[in-house]
Amino acid sequence: MSTGASKLDVVVSNVVPVNELVTRFHFRRADGGLLPTFSGGAHVIVEMRDGERARLNPYSLMSSPLDTSEYTISVRRDDLGRGGSLFMHGKVRPGDRMVISYPVNLFSLDLRAKKHLMLAGGIGITPFLAQTAQLAAEGGNFELHYSVRTAALATYAGDLRARFGRRVSIYHDDRDERIPLDRLLSSQPLGTHLYICGPAGMIDWARARAAALGWPAETVHYEHFAAPQPGVPFDVTLALSGRTIHVAEQQSLLEAIEAAGVDPPYLCRGGVCGQCETNVISSDGVFLHNDHWLSDEDHASGKKIMPCVSRFAGKSLVLER
Amino acid sequence: MGINFRTETFRDDFSFRNSPEHIRRFPFPFHEDSYMYAVNIEPHVAGPAGSVLEHPIDVDEHYVSEMADRALVLAEDPLRCQSLPHMTLAGWDLLELLMTAKAESYPEHFSLTRDGDRWHWINRPLGIDQKFLFGDLTTLPYGPMEYITRQSQGDFCILDQRDGNLWMDAGIVTTQADWSLDFDIGMNFFEWHAPVPLAHEKGIFTRALKFLTNVQQGKPARRLNWTMTINPRLDTSPENYHKWGPDRATVTPENVGQKVHLRVELQSFWRLPRSNALVFPIRCYLIKMDELVTSPKWARRLHRVIRDLPEELATYKGLTRYRATLVEWLARYDDGTPTSPGFGPE
Incomplete structure (x- = not known):
């Protein structure tokens, strides 16, 4: 059986520009009822129907898990992306009907932690908005360190400071402020867990320093928000369904497979959950792996691909789909 | 139409029995004439009216006596009831799941009124009328998991999910088939399944864990498991082995029909929303051989399954002592005619 997430019919109840790059979207249930309860760190997949095109992108829920009258997400405009964020910013209006998935949490708090140490970079702040709301309500011990480019782009920094005071520290790139990572990692009480959400470089940096300073891997949690990147178009043969498909520049391989009427299971659409893992039957070309699921060995083998984020360049690719 | 709750016992005089309607709804676990482990997991969606799968959480005529x-x-x-400190939130999740499911499926017996965090729960069969604040431990007589599972048939294990594994970090276990929560508490999925024969070699636990860690909110799953129990005893725990173990030596050709019970577990798996933990209700159904053979198909099939069961499985399920007696008794109900596919009585 498939383990994909169930879906929810929602209405866009509000669209709020937050700053030059980020806009917040509020969703309410179309039937007027309460949305499902969720846990801090969960995301939903938002289905964007843009004429003939369907894009399905994951966004972290940032609203308080204690309030299920609405869900909110924040979308950063990515002018070089595949157009999902531009669609959200440019076309989605209050009153629109949309379909989102049930919440799925792949970035869960470890509730055994004596303290939660959170590191956010840029739009990676969104899951921490929900997690801090959840922890604050339970009297949980947390500390949030948030790195932003400029004060003007410090999304929700003011709200977080107002809500949690000195438990939140902001670092501005344009003022040459940096998260004092080694000092933080060296001065935590036993039983502290580390959470990182931000650009890949920040995650790699924090994981490497934590490992070097003796943090057990089980206490380090991170979420990559690797949206699929656009790329050179390519053709793929789906052996089981007997179809040949074309993956357009702005389309992910998974979306192209779905557009052909084949529905692989998925949860994250961001290269981390493993659900859409697909066997390669044959290939003549180069894989452009962008996932965090397959091992380096798998990547080198040419036998597997994660179609949600990875692409291909070459003469032919035949997949077991 | 309400449920007619029986007054009966699962110890001492063992007055437990199934009404004729309950015999027909018994979750017979064999869809063919033989049995081997499989990852027999399916979506936990509503089954036929009157079956144990009609409602997401089944309440039946044994409810009051089981509690x-x-x-x-x-x-x-x-x-028998333990919850590690980080599992309290999951306990509230479970309380919400069980109260809402029962109130929705059985409005004549249960009701739940919610006004924000102010909840009002009425359990008519057990004579309970409780107002409390959701999330406030001081407003209930027990912790949330213990409170609601003292009012819910079946055992409950709450599994914390972290590091790509599941951890037995809370539960209430009083109707178990010879395993101990006190022994397993804090163990991970591979540790607590270590004693099961054959299945490890088949890679079943690795695949099952992969499936379970991906169970999503709103999409519960289920499977059936089975064993046999002598006398309708719910509490066949290792802690009380001295009370029930010797029963296995008491089976004779004359008393098989009354003493030997097929014990089926309806296991389901649910993602809990606030804690992201997984709850694993294990609901036990018992049926006497005399009751079971009222379905000729079930009788023929059970005879073939028990007769042909691999030795390791028979030993693991504790059947060795009385297996020959049981097979001989069941053989009388097996004329060799084919059985139809599927679980139903005919």
């Missing part, structure tokens, strides 16, 4: 038996077990041995 009385659970209270007796807990009074003797409080360690």
